[in-house]
Amino acid sequence: MAASSQQSSHLLVFFLLVLSCLVGAATAGSTMQCHEDDEAALLAINEALGSPYHFASWTPDTFCCDWYDVDCDNATGRVVGLSVLGDGNVTAASIPGDAIANLTSLRTLVMHRLPGLTGEIPESLSQLTSLSQLTISFTGVSGTIPAFLSQLTELTLLDLSFNALTGAIPAELADLTELATIDLSRNRLEGPIPAQLLSKCAGELSLSLSHNNLSGGVPSGFAAVNFTYLDLSRNSLAGDPSAAVFGKGKPLLHLDLSRNDFRFSLTAVEVPEGVTYLDLSHNAIRGRVPAQVADLAGLTQFNVSYNKLCGVIPTGGVMAKFDAYSYQHNKCLCGTPLPACHRYML
Numbered sequence: 001m002a003a004s005s006q007q008s009s010h011l012l013v014f015f016l017l018v019l020s021c022l023v024g025a026a027t028a029g030s031t032m033q034c035h036e037d038d039e040a041a042l043l044a045i046n047e048a049l050g051s052p053y054h055f056a057s058w059t060p061d062t063f064c065c066d067w068y069d070v071d072c073d074n075a076t077g078r079v080v081g082l083s084v085l086g087d088g089n090v091t092a093a094s095i096p097g098d099a100i101a102n103l104t105s106l107r108t109l110v111m112h113r114l115p116g117l118t119g120e121i122p123e124s125l126s127q128l129t130s131l132s133q134l135t136i137s138f139t140g141v142s143g144t145i146p147a148f149l150s151q152l153t154e155l156t157l158l159d160l161s162f163n164a165l166t167g168a169i170p171a172e173l174a175d176l177t178e179l180a181t182i183d184l185s186r187n188r189l190e191g192p193i194p195a196q197l198l199s200k201c202a203g204e205l206s207l208s209l210s211h212n213n214l215s216g217g218v219p220s221g222f223a224a225v226n227f228t229y230l231d232l233s234r235n236s237l238a239g240d241p242s243a244a245v246f247g248k249g250k251p252l253l254h255l256d257l258s259r260n261d262f263r264f265s266l267t268a269v270e271v272p273e274g275v276t277y278l279d280l281s282h283n284a285i286r287g288r289v290p291a292q293v294a295d296l297a298g299l300t301q302f303n304v305s306y307n308k309l310c311g312v313i314p315t316g317g318v319m320a321k322f323d324a325y326s327y328q329h330n331k332c333l334c335g336t337p338l339p340a341c342h343r344y345m346l
Contacts, residue, residue: 034064034072038079041102042070048099049084050091071108078105080130086113086138095141097122105130107154113138120144121160126151135159137183145184147172155179161208162186169194169214177201185210185231192216193237204228204251209235218244231256233279240264248273258282258303266290266309274298282306289333294319302326309333312341 039060046058057068064079065072071081082103084090095117100109101124109128111117112135120143121136132154144167145160155176161183168191169184177200189212198205199221206229217239218232228251232241238261245255252272259282267287271278276298285307293302294317302318303326310332313319324337334341 034070034077034079038103038105039064041099042067042079042082044099044102045082045096048092048096050089052084052087052089054087054089073105076105079103080105081108082106083108083110084112084114085110088116090114090116092117094119095122095125095136097124101125101127103128107131108133110135111137111139115140117141121146121149123148125149128152130154132178133157136163138162140164142166144168145170145173145189149173150175152176153178157181159183160187165189167191169197169209171196173197174199179205181206183208185212187212189214193219193232195219195221198222198225201225207231210256211235217241220244223247226250227252227255229254232260233258235260238262242269246270246272253277253298255279266304271296277301279303280307284308286310286331289313289327293317305329307331313338 042058042064043060046055054068057066064070065077069083069085070079072078073080095111106128107130109131118140121141123146126148129152131152134152134155134157137159142164145165147170149158150172153176156178158179165187167189169189171194174194174196179198179201180203185208191214193209193214193216197219198207204226207227208229208231210231210233212235214235214237216237218237218241220243222244230245230252231254233256241257241262242264246269248270250272252275254277255275256277256279258279262283262285264285265287266285266289269290271290271292273296275296278299279301281303285304287309288311289304289309291314294314296318299318302322305325305327306329309330312335313327313333315336327333327338
């Protein structure tokens with residue numbers, strides 16, 4: 001009996017030890033203690049931004065890995081992600097670059113819908129050498145796009161859209177070989193598209209430069225870039241981009257060249273077979289609508305209005321989806337959904 005009681009006692013002790021370990025592990029997983037330097041940096045950011053109300057959880061008596069809009073690495077406890085989103089309560093005059101730069105393991109930085117944020121992009125952000133995603137969008141940030149961003153060689157996403165940025169796109173951005181997405185739309189950028197932009201990048205890419213005042217032509221090097229999304233609309237671009245952007249085998253899904261001054265013949269163009277969105281409106285494009293367009297099974301948006309196109313609009317396939325709006329204000333396009341063709345139009 002004594003031996004049996006002793007054995008039960010040992011089993012109970014063993015069970016309690018296992019239970020203690022499990023509880024400890026669960027507790028560690030839910031309240032990870034972040035690095036003291038990261039906590040200090042986050043508190044400095046909070047102060048610089050005027051202590052936004054959605055940062056109410058950012059207090060020194062709690063673990064900063066549990067704070068709202070903060071992500072930590074499970075293995076190291078270092079802060080790897082920071083998002084500051086849509087808060088009219090943010091009162092900072094500029095991006096608190098020095099404090100953000102102290103988050104030395106940061107991989108993702110998002111500052112989005114912060115109209116009160118002004119000033120230039122601070123050079124101290126170039127110290128974030130582990131950064132893979134940088135978003136500063138829908139803010140009042142101004143000045144030029146800094147060339148020092150090319151030092152962030154791990155970047156896969158660069159989104160500087162909907163700001164008040166001016167000047168040229170720096171040629172140094174071509175050194176960012178890991179990029180998959182660039183969005184510089186809705187700024188006040190001018191000058192040419194850098195000749196080597198994205199030329200060193202492999203894989204499929206997304207580029208949006210719309211709603212700026214860019215000029216010159218489309219770089220010939222774009223012919224070798226595997227774009228899935230390309231939006232160059234609403235600029236002052238000119239010339240013939242057809243060799244750089246078209247081609248049956250390209251992976252392009254979305255192409256918007258509208259509201260520029262492009263001049264080329266559409267007749268012999270081979271449109272990427274998987275394209276779903278194609279807007280070529282408001283240019284000076286001549287020739288005919290290629291019959292191949294009717295065979296683009298995934299095409300849902302198509303617009304060639306306000307050009308100099310002539311001839312019969314192809315029929316069959318997907319063409320029934322598109323009304324006269326897609327073709328209006330051309331030189332002599334005819335046939336459904338426009339009026340019937342006359343001999344002089346053919």
